[in-house]
Amino acid sequence: MSSASEGRFHTADVSWITSGPRRATLRTSDGIPVEARYEPCEQGPAETAVVVAHGFTGSLDRPAVRRAARAFAQRAAVVTFSFRGHGRSGGRSTVGDREVLDLAAAVAWARELGHPRVVTVGFSMGGSVVLRHAASHEGRTEARTDAVAAVSAPARWYYRGTAPMRRLHWVVTRPVGRLVGRYGFGTRIHDRDWDPVPLSPVESVPLIAPTPLLVVHGDRDPYFPLDHPRSLAAAGPCELWLEAGMGHAENAADDALLARLTAWLVPG
Template identity: 80%
Template structure:
């Protein structure tokens, strides 16, 4: 499994703003086919598109992702997609490494549809991906994000401090675990270890400024305790990140209620 450097990304054949939902397959810079869905803003044509990066074992058609998309679409157009190894996308999951290519393809597609402002929001694994993407692609006009929000994201790799994360590491790192991942969780996982280890979320956030950055975390997250969002905010530097610690919230998109999703959409849309 190889970490990736910034490079060219695919462009969609769709070149103008479309007024209706659209499902397509994108191709990433390394040749993986990624399923993606575009939904216009229900309030009318707007310049902003929100690109949603789901968590590990999620997909574009999971109920929690669809619920988030429906709330976001009240403020902006929305692009959802399935990371490699998830849903109808090709390839195998690298658990946050090469997934930056999947997100970059989705961001470029949103821009090719006519949106002049494209922002990203990621949940859990997707949260780590949006942070790394914002750090890596700030200078690329087609692939850069104009604002980034990370929800329930880890601050560092290889964290095993909670029981859910120890179970996840078993799924990812053991042959039997990957069988469970494929047939039990619907996620195809790459068997190779990272080499080299990609830039961590904490190492990424100092590179994001001046792009607006929001970090959101629940105080009842069973995967990552509150030292993770606090480490991310501290690493970003004073005044460079907004931090929301949500009372009673659990983990990622499944725990985000409509009120929080609405506040996220307002922040991402610049309202």
């Protein structure tokens, strides 16, 4: 896996253009086709578009992602997409490394569709990706983000301190595990180690300012304990929400939390 230099981001194959939802295949700077969906704001034309980055083994069509998209669409346009190796996107998952290119293509598409303000929200693996993206795209007009929310994100790589994370590492690192990922979870996983190791989420946080940053984490998250969000919050300027009773990522984000996230991402 590689964090090679990132160039421009291209879109291709827009399947249909109307005033309602649109589907497209986006082309990343390293040539991976990424499925994406655009939904206009339910209240009419909106300045802001929210780009949603799902967790590992997710996709744009998963019920929890669709529920989040409906909540954000109350006040903004919404772009959802499937990371490489997930859903109908091409390529293989690098579990948070080159996925930054997938997010950048989705952000660039939102700007091409006419939204002057584009914000990102990511869950779990997607949370790590939105942090790294915001740290690496400051000043790049077409792919930059105007605000970032990371929900249930890890602070550091290679964490194995919980049983769910030990199982995830088995899926990612073992040949049999990758077969389970492909046929059990519909996720195609790259078989090579990161080279070089990408900047970690906690190393990314200091590079995000002055872009507004929100870190959200549940106190019952079975994957990443509370030292992860606290480490992220201590690394640079951000707002931290520790949610009582919340589990992990988009599946645990209830309607009340999604409404608060919407208000933070699209104020006013």
